Amino acid sequence: MTKFMRRALETPKELAWLAAKAALDSAEMKLDQIDGAVLGSAPDAFDGMHMKGEYLADGCGGWRKPYLRCYVGGGTGVYAVAQGWFQVASGLFDTALVVCEEKMSTCQPHPQAAFISIFDPFTEQPLKPNLLWIFALEQNRYMQTHHITLEEIARVSVKNKRNALGHPSAQLGAEITVKDVLASEVMAWPVHRLMVSPTSDGAAAVVLAAGDVARRLTSKPVWIQGVGWCLDTAYWTNRDLYYPEYVEKAAWMAYRMAGVKEPRREINIAEPYDPFAYKELHHLEGLQLAPKGQAPKLLADGVFDRDGDLPVTPSGGLLGVGNPIAAAGTMKICELFWQLRGEAGRRQVPGKPERGVAQAWGDLMQVGTVVVVGTSEPKH
Amino acid sequence: MTHRTIKPAPNIVQGTPLDAKALKRGKIFLNSYAPALRYTWDTGEAMGRYLAELKNGRLIARSCRKCERVMIPPRMFCERCFRPTDDWVYVKATGTVNTFSLCYVSWDVRRLKQPEIPAVIEIDGASPGMGILHLVRKVAPKDVRIGMRVAAVWKPPAQRTGSITDIAYWMPINRRSQRTVSAK
Ligand SMILES: [Zn+2]
Numbered sequence: 294m295t296k297f298m299r300r301a302l303e304t305p306k307e308l309a310w311l312a313a314k315a316a317l318d319s320a321e322m323k324l325d326q327i328d329g330a331v332l333g334s335a336p337d338a339f340d341g342m343h344m345k346g347e348y349l350a351d352g353c354g355g356w357r358k359p360y361l362r363c364y365v366g367g368g369t370g371v372y373a374v375a376q377g378w379f380q381v382a383s384g385l386f387d388t389a390l391v392v393c394e395e396k397m398s399t400c401q402p403h404p405q406a407a408f409i410s411i412f413d414p415f416t417e418q419p420l421k422p423n424l425l426w427i428f429a430l431e432q433n434r435y436m437q438t439h440h441i442t443l444e445e446i447a448r449v450s451v452k453n454k455r456n457a458l459g460h461p462s463a464q465l466g467a468e469i470t471v472k473d474v475l476a477s478e479v480m481a482w483p484v485h486r487l488m489v490s491p492t493s494d495g496a497a498a499v500v501l502a503a504g505d506v507a508r509r510l511t512s513k514p515v516w517i518q519g520v521g522w523c524l525d526t527a528y529w530t531n532r533d534l535y536y537p538e539y540v541e542k543a544a545w546m547a548y549r550m551a552g553v554k555e556p557r558r559e560i561n562i563a564e565p566y567d568p569f570a571y572k573e574l575h576h577l578e579g580l581q582l583a584p585k586g587q588a589p590k591l592l593a594d595g596v597f598d599r600d601g602d603l604p605v606t607p608s609g610g611l612l613g614v615g616n617p618i619a620a621a622g623t624m625k626i627c628e629l630f631w632q633l634r635g636e637a638g639r640r641q642v643p644g645k646p647e648r649g650v651a652q653a654w655g656d657l658m659q660v661g662t663v664v665v666v667g668t669s670e671p672k673h
Numbered sequence: 674m675t676h677r678t679i680k681p682a683p684n685i686v687q688g689t690p691l692d693a694k695a696l697k698r699g700k701i702f703l704n705s706y707a708p709a710l711r712y713t714w715d716t717g718e719a720m721g722r723y724l725a726e727l728k729n730g731r732l733i734a735r736s737c738r739k740c741e742r743v744m745i746p747p748r749m750f751c752e753r754c755f756r757p758t759d760d761w762v763y764v765k766a767t768g769t770v771n772t773f774s775l776c777y778v779s780w781d782v783r784r785l786k787q788p789e790i791p792a793v794i795e796i797d798g799a800s801p802g803m804g805i806l807h808l809v810r811k812v813a814p815k816d817v818r819i820g821m822r823v824a825a826v827w828k829p830p831a832q833r834t835g836s837i838t839d840i841a842y843w844m845p846i847n848r849r850s851q852r853t854v855s856a857k
Contacts (some may be wrong), residue, residue: 302690303688327850413746420808478777482776
């Protein structure tokens with residue numbers, strides 16, 4: 294993957310190329326060993342460039358290859374890996390290169406304004422909503438339902454920004470306190486500035502290979518054991534936002550495929566989507582890794598620390614490493630890859646983890662995408 | 674995902690961050706584009722009726738006889754039963770705050786001194802949990818609560834255009850009168 298940056302000199306295509314080349318180099322492979330390429334990237338509105346997928350094809354190693362772009366909002370970065378997996382698991386290809394790229398800084402002065410058209414043109418846009426609204430509304434509902442405090446939410450920012458200090462790509466690694474988070478500007482109560490991930494430029498990529506090919510290439514393959522995704526209705530004001538049911542459905546789809554029956558016991562590392570601090574807790578509950586309303590308590594007890602019983606977001610996450618939308622999800626897959634191989638350096642979690650789950654989320658609080666990876670070959 | 678030899682992650686991180694100084698020095702060439710695009714959205718059937726009723730100062734929903742839901746915003750097909758919806762149902766212009774925020778940032782990222790109060794409001798007469806997005810006003814930010822009862826404040830008829838903003842905002846229901854009010 295590339296560095297995650299507020300503003301990169303590189304073009305989107307150059308960012309994609311840097312990440313794709315790094316993934317190929319790390320696998321000691323050449324582009325002609327890749328059968329098909331997959332791109333994940335967010336709406337064209339960020340780039341002001343229509344048909345971004347076609348523009349990015351060369352950077353993704355898609356030259357004269359079966360290539361496609363996939364998109365499910367913020368859930369894209371994890372979904373794209375599933376999309377690549379379909380192509381290999383179907384037997385169609387031996388290898389696939391999955392690249393996720395985002396350059397948000399092009400949209401000036403702030404990409405926030407490009408989000409206005411995700412809202413319904415009749416019932417919502419005339420009210421001039423911004424993206425903070427929906428996160429704040431969801432966080433408030435979640436907090437109220439379970440009597441969760443702002444201090445409990447703030448701990449996610451503290452943990453993830455600290456974890457990111459060990460990540461060479463990180464944009465916002467920092468040593469901060471709960472007090473700092475609560476003293477930061479209130480953007481949209483209950484959301485404070487230090488509970489929000491930054492806008493970022495960056496790219497991340499992975500190489501996928503069929504089992505027999507992977508075993509020839511490495512003595513330590515990391516296996517995709519399960520994939521899942523699910524979309525709920527776009528009528529988001531008709532749902533109770535306190536709990537992401539679509540994440541639960543996506544998670545069980547992936548767990549069933551992976552043969553996981555008791556996620557809390559059988560998952561050793563989690564990389565849930567954390568664009569806002571409360572989202573990590575919300576998603577851990579959806580992923581069945583904490584009972585409803587209990588994730589804040591487990592966090593406070595240290596369960597989710599890097600050396601805790603279930604390390605959560607050892608990468609530093611979107612809050613610490615950064616949030617170039619689609620690339621951020623793939624960054625989480627990259628983290629599991631390094632962690633399961635024992636190559637995460639300063640970020641390495643102890644105890645030789647054998648299985649991890651990565652999850653991303655997006656659209657109008659609507660989509661959950663989940664990938665389970667592990668050190669043992671799946672039976673399916 | 675494959676890897677023959679163990680390599681530390683840092684050696685594959687590239688990318689060139691730009692800071693304000695680098696941009697100011699003028700050594701970097703840039704090109705800008707401001708799209709002049711205009712879109713006109715057709716309302717469709719359900720939304721057309723919804724907007725027409727807003728202009729009349731009324732909220733209307735649509736029901737599905739199979740799942741027995743009364744849905745707002747109204748829709749011509751039920752996404753759960755995947756069949757046409759059946760009846761138009763007037764619902765009340767009162768409701769309950771399901772969740773809210775105090776937002777100090779405008780849609781185009783300007784800072785606001787007085788926060789806007791976006792809220793999901795569950796509408797009386799629709800199925801439980803059926804909310805719409807709108808704004809709450811005429812209440813001190815510190816006094817807004819989930820579960821608060823609110824009523825629509827309509828624009829005067831002459832100013833209505835068939836838009837969700839024909840409801841100027843929602844305000845707490847005066848406990849004594851419990852009736853809806855009109856904006857001056
Ligand atoms: Zn129905």
